[in-house]
Amino acid sequence: MVKIAPSILSADFSRLGEDIKKAEKGGADLIHLDVMDGRFVPNITIGPPVIKNLRSVTRLPFDVHLMIEEPERYIKEFVDSGADIITVHQEATVHLHRTIQQIKSYGIKAGVALNPSTPLSTIEYIIEDIDMVLIMTVNPGFGGQKFINNIGMKIRKLRDLINEKNLNIDIEVDGGIKLENAENVVRCGANVLVAGSAVFNSSDVAETIRKFKQQKFST
Ligand SMILES: O=C(CO)[C@@H](O)[C@H](O)COP(=O)(O)O
Numbered sequence: 001m002v003k004i005a006p007s008i009l010s011a012d013f014s015r016l017g018e019d020i021k022k023a024e025k026g027g028a029d030l031i032h033l034d035v036m037d038g039r040f041v042p043n044i045t046i047g048p049p050v051i052k053n054l055r056s057v058t059r060l061p062f063d064v065h066l067m068i069e070e071p072e073r074y075i076k077e078f079v080d081s082g083a084d085i086i087t088v089h090q091e092a093t094v095h096l097h098r099t100i101q102q103i104k105s106y107g108i109k110a111g112v113a114l115n116p117s118t119p120l121s122t123i124e125y126i127i128e129d130i131d132m133v134l135i136m137t138v139n140p141g142f143g144g145q146k147f148i149n150n151i152g153m154k155i156r157k158l159r160d161l162i163n164e165k166n167l168n169i170d171i172e173v174d175g176g177i178k179l180e181n182a183e184n185v186v187r188c189g190a191n192v193l194v195a196g197s198a199v200f201n202s203s204d205v206a207e208t209i210r211k212f213k214q215q216k217f218s219t
């Protein structure tokens, strides 16, 4: 089953609660929360206090995408704020295996994100330990960017690797996902689609999510 994870980065930050409710109404499976520190990426967004306040708005799982340097220093804060999945960037933490174990020690899911230029081989020895791989399909930092076409091959390669090893791991794709290219990324092997501007810049948030979910994905 393909899951839709609306990214609130393109939502109205003065009405985050209302926008999350609309996404829930449309059938969102997860809420994707982009955390940026102004160091790992050239942008700053939200942190644990905002996530904690949003926790009372919905019971949908919070999919927290940490675009921060040394994420290991803040895992507990994000767990306490209500994260259900914490994804760290391979490029942002020196001891990736330790950081994954740290996340899992709190009984929540752990994901690893890869920038477009980062090869899959960098997660070869830890893939068995994680619940999700997030393949960035744009350079992280901003919503509304254009999907990088070559990454389709990377998604395919990752799906083959997961199948070969007979693992049960989600492949999430993030960046430039629209109604028009959703089928293509699913065909490549993705099963969790993050969509920010496609959802929150549309005239009807709930209806757009419904349209994503109604697509007949042929994998
Ligand atoms: O992590 C990021 C950006 O770094 C994303 O989650 C974006 O928020 C996706 O936005 P769209 O490309 O779908 O507009």
Ligand SMILES: [Fe+2]
Pocket (backbone or CB within 6 Å): 007, 032, 033, 034, 065, 174, 194
């Ligand atoms: Fe993201």
